[in-house]
Amino acid sequence: MLLRMAKSLTPRDPLKKTGPQVQFRMRIRKGDTVALGPGKVALLEAVREHGSISAAARSMEMSYRRAWLLIDELNRSLKSPATVSEQGGQSGGGCVLTPVGEDIIRLYRDVEVQAHEACAKQIAALKRLMAL
């Protein structure tokens, strides 16, 4: 997952890899809550990779409780949940992504790439103003 993020967020020109790095972060807010943002999407990707909330939490150096709360908050903000947990007690069972969860990851990562491409001119102009 880290490799994938790095690939989508860094400039393509290998000569520029030591120069400034551009990062896009989209958040969808509902009132005071960030319903969807980079943290929840990275957590969904980790659940997909590791097959459980506890393993996903460990891989992100996050407490199980925090990961569980984030997933719960995300699922409550959706019409239909992004994950399904298997039986097995609060920290025992596995967790898999639903098609909605897969869609969220795909759409969110696509937004990052598209935003980057659409703003290439402005980003280049900003980078030109910066000292190396």
Next chain:
Amino acid sequence: MLLRMAKSLTPRDPLKKTGPQVQFRMRIRKGDTVALGPGKVALLEAVREHGSISAAARSMEMSYRRAWLLIDELNRSLKSPATVSEQGGQSGGGCVLTPVGEDIIRLYRDVEVQAHEACAKQIAALKRLMAL
């Protein structure tokens, strides 16, 4: 400034103003430092509006010290500075934007609008997955 940000970040359809709000945040990093991001751009706008770092800091409920450090960090990361401070002691003098400072604000706000427009389809799809 707040009104301007709200205008550029919220959906255009007035019927949707109580629905989810989408926020784009671009950051340009150099190593561990965020050379340019939403905080520094908002601070530049406040300096432009209020004419000094101290008044800009007050308007953002930020300490003068923090505002000064952010402006200093920004200027050091640029080939040519974004602001020019008038004489008058560390907290006394005025501060105005250079053409570079104006360019940074314009390019950064343009990125937000362009990113939003370029990703309208994905954003609409993500919003459709969310409960109201």
